[in-house]
Amino acid sequence: MILVGELAGLPPGESVRVQGEVAIAVFNVDGELYAIDDTCSHQDASLSDGWLEGCAVECPLHAACFDLRTGQPSGPPAKKPVRTHAVSIEDGLIYVHESTRVTVGGAVVEEVG
Amino acid sequence: MEHITVVGASLAGLATVRALRAQEFEGRITVIGDERHEPYDRPPLSKEYLAGTVTEEDIGLTDSDDADLGVEWVIGQTAASLDTAGKAVVLADGPRVGTDAVVLATGARARQLPGGFPQGVHTLRTLDDARALRSELVPGARLVVIGAGFIGAEIASTAAGLGCEVDIVEAADVPLQRPLGAEMGAVCGRLHARNGARLHAGTGLAELVGETRVKAVRLTDGRELPADVVVVGIGAQPNTEWLAGSGLEIDDGVRTDEQGRTTIPEVLAVGDCAHSYRDYTAGWLRLEHWTNALQQPAAAVAALLGREHSAPAHHSVPYFWSDQYGHKIQFAGHRRADCTVQIEEGDPDSGDFLALYLNSEERPVGVLAIDRARPFGQWRRKLAKRP
């Protein structure tokens, strides 16, 4: 479990990057919180620096869009999903629960909460 | 409207098809493409694909979802004319594709040197071009690149990485003057020397030497550069000749409004072949930027289908990137001749930096960064919010 910070510090439309085993991007979409791997599955760009549009983030480098709920890319040039992570709020603090999901060729072969 | 034909099967054409289905067009869609390949991504052709670090499969643009789009692909066929009165696209070998609407996404092609030339002389625009060039860029090969624009610079960078001996010839005194201005063009030009490639600026190509196979490049200043391989990177021109006589306004591309509408109803143009009005510059611009080809179609499709469409604000700010010698160059906005450059952070002489382009009222209208992705993104946001 990774402490992200105070909920009040991440207003709607904002994002923040935290360090787990890998960097993780946390987004506030109109009060709903989402967490995905921060590094784009295409090349080396930080998705927490991307453009939030509804429930998707557009990569700041080559504009691939990822669904924050599933991690799936909705357009080129990315082809592989990014991992998603559970987010919880306790006493006004945001926590990310890093998943140890392993994917092979885009298919989830193992998921550990 | 029952049948929409998209001419062009590259990024803009594919983005058009996806947008048509995403915006709930349920009729027939035909896509005509003159290359015999399924849609693929062009930026890697001068970078990772040329370097051999990604495969053809990796750069394919279609995925399994695209099979559900219900598109009739007419691949490997060239559109020869557009019959706007008869509402048909006429293919080169004769057949007419009757249609209710047409989206033109024919892109651009590499500008060629006039006349014939010996073997070993290449341009780079298509996958076939890249295959041919890749097979010749062996370690130790002497490569001369004609033109130090972004494509030429990327090819030089990739070839240097492959162990080729690289010379770059640029007719202007400074490369990249039009997009970046002389000052920043010179900064980018210095990347070559720093990475072992030789830039010869202010001298042009006089002659390609060699009978059957190229041996050297003779320059206008009299020097001769030995060459095993030559790449001509002197820009691209829009594929619009086939539209002569269609009644469309052609002027360095198909003239369109901000949404991609031409002067003829039910005919739209998107991507590299479109010379579109841009709110950002309050004028017409033909952009060869990847993001434009990706994002312009959704607006055009909305205009065609009469749907509401609000693109994210930053899509109106032109944006491109280039990868050279391991450095990431990013530019957003638009540089005009009267812009002044202000270094915001970093040091252009030694490495990574960010520079702003200020207009005559001292307002930022463009941003350039080398290896400063995060502050670049912040400035891009500010440009998008510009009143």
Ligand code: FES
């Ligand atoms: S790095 Fe994200 S789309 Fe290329």
